Amino acid sequence: MRHTIYHIIMSMLLLCAAPAAMAKDFTVVIDPGHGGKDAGALGTRTNEKTINLKVALKLKEMLEKEMDDTKVEMTRSTDVFVPLQKRADFANNKHADIFVSIHANSISSKSPMHRKINGAAVYTLGLDRSDTNLSVAMRENEVMKLEADYSTTYQGFDPSSTESYIAFEMMQHKNMDQSIALAEAVQNQLVRTAGRKNNGVRQAPFWVLVRTSMPSILVELDFICNPTMETFMASDAGSTKLARAIYNGIERYRNASGVTSKKYPAHKRAVKPVSTPEPEPECSSDETSPSCKPADASAIVYKIQFLTAPTVIRQGDKRFKGLKDVESYRDGGAVKYTYGSYPSVNAAASDLKKVKTKFPDAFVIKTRDGKRIK
Numbered sequence: 246m247r248h249t250i251y252h253i254i255m256s257m258l259l260l261c262a263a264p265a266a267m268a269k270d271f272t273v274v275i276d277p278g279h280g281g282k283d284a285g286a287l288g289t290r291t292n293e294k295t296i297n298l299k300v301a302l303k304l305k306e307m308l309e310k311e312m313d314d315t316k317v318e319m320t321r322s323t324d325v326f327v328p329l330q331k332r333a334d335f336a337n338n339k340h341a342d343i344f345v346s347i348h349a350n351s352i353s354s355k356s357p358m359h360r361k362i363n364g365a366a367v368y369t370l371g372l373d374r375s376d377t378n379l380s381v382a383m384r385e386n387e388v389m390k391l392e393a394d395y396s397t398t399y400q401g402f403d404p405s406s407t408e409s410y411i412a413f414e415m416m417q418h419k420n421m422d423q424s425i426a427l428a429e430a431v432q433n434q435l436v437r438t439a440g441r442k443n444n445g446v447r448q449a450p451f452w453v454l455v456r457t458s459m460p461s462i463l464v465e466l467d468f469i470c471n472p473t474m475e476t477f478m479a480s481d482a483g484s485t486k487l488a489r490a491i492y493n494g495i496e497r498y499r500n501a502s503g504v505t506s507k508k509y510p511a512h513k514r515a516v517k518p519v520s521t522p523e524p525e526p527e528c529s530s531d532e533t534s535p536s537c538k539p540a541d542a543s544a545i546v547y548k549i550q551f552l553t554a555p556t557v558i559r560q561g562d563k564r565f566k567g568l569k570d571v572e573s574y575r576d577g578g579a580v581k582y583t584y585g586s587y588p589s590v591n592a593a594a595s596d597l598k599k600v601k602t603k604f605p606d607a608f609v610i611k612t613r614d615g616k617r618i619k
């Protein structure tokens with residue numbers, strides 16, 4: 246008997262100890278852009294691959310030393326060539342909670358702004374039709390041409406042909422909300438902590454971001470073609486500030502999205518809606534139930550949110566999958582698309598079911614004056 250009790254106690258202790266032993270709840274994959282035969286953009290004294298790695302290694306150290314329960318995986322820790330597809334595969338295999346690709350920007354030496362342009366920008370996946378954003382992605386995607394069998398690996402994709410990018414328009418990153426939240430947090434800190442000019446959160450079709458299945462961003466620290474910015478990024482103090490900025494951004498993102506729970510790692514929760522409003526008693530205008538507040542309720546409308554995109558999509562677009570009279574509202578850097586308007590959550594239920602057959606992640610939101618409220 247005593248033996249049995251001993252066993253029960255021991256197994257309870259082991260059960261309690263188990264989560265602690267495997268607790269590394271938050272996995273960050275840091276992806277220092279370029280490497281090896283691919284130097285990335287060139288400065289006058291150094292190159293992009295060197296700056297990216299320096300900042301990435303500092304960020305790794307900060308995360309490992311200072312952020313609780315955080316595991317860091319690097320797509321490269323030395324000066325080696327890693328194909329784009331392998332970087333994304335790596336992050337997926339590690340079940341990363343977030344993917345942070347680090348780069349330095351550059352523009353053509355023919356541009357009169359070549360030595361003057363400056364500022365940081367954080368990108369999420371998307372097809373922005375502006376030439377500037379597309380050209381940044383084209384330059385970063387160009388590295389796939391350094392692989393002998395690139396046209397097989399990337400399914401005939403030609404990084405330097407504008408037509409190739411049309412297919413990207415159909416791609417919806419399922420973690421777009423979280424990616425934008427992370428991008429905004431990091432961008433903010435690149436300005437506040439690292440003193441960079443704010444070039445904003447942007448969207449562009451980066452191959453490495455298409456293939457990742459977790460919230461993913463690509464950071465362009467600053468412009469290496471501007472000698473002053475190059476000196477800053479290459480310096481010890483500068484690279485430390487940049488790493489600190491990304492660290493602070495990740496920390497704020499993590500705090501804001503509550504990704505601290507040991508039970509529900511972010512990569513598992515990411516596919517679910519950020520929040521679903523609590524059901525409220527159904528009210529109609531001629532009802533005077535004490536649980537209804539007609540004055541407030543008249544202004545509140547429930548809608549079915551089914552899609553997030555970086556840009557405005559026109560009515561009748563294929564991406565709406567046949568849904569008509571779609572409405573939208575802006576939220577941070579994204580445009581959120583909604584269907585229908587209902588006086589209550591319950592009233593939206595049967596349409597929600599229908600919308601979910603086309604958009605499984607659709608959920609009901611509460612709005613007032615066309616804006617989401619919580």
Ligand SMILES: [Zn+2]
Pocket residue numbers: 278279285286293347348349385
């Ligand atoms: Zn790059």
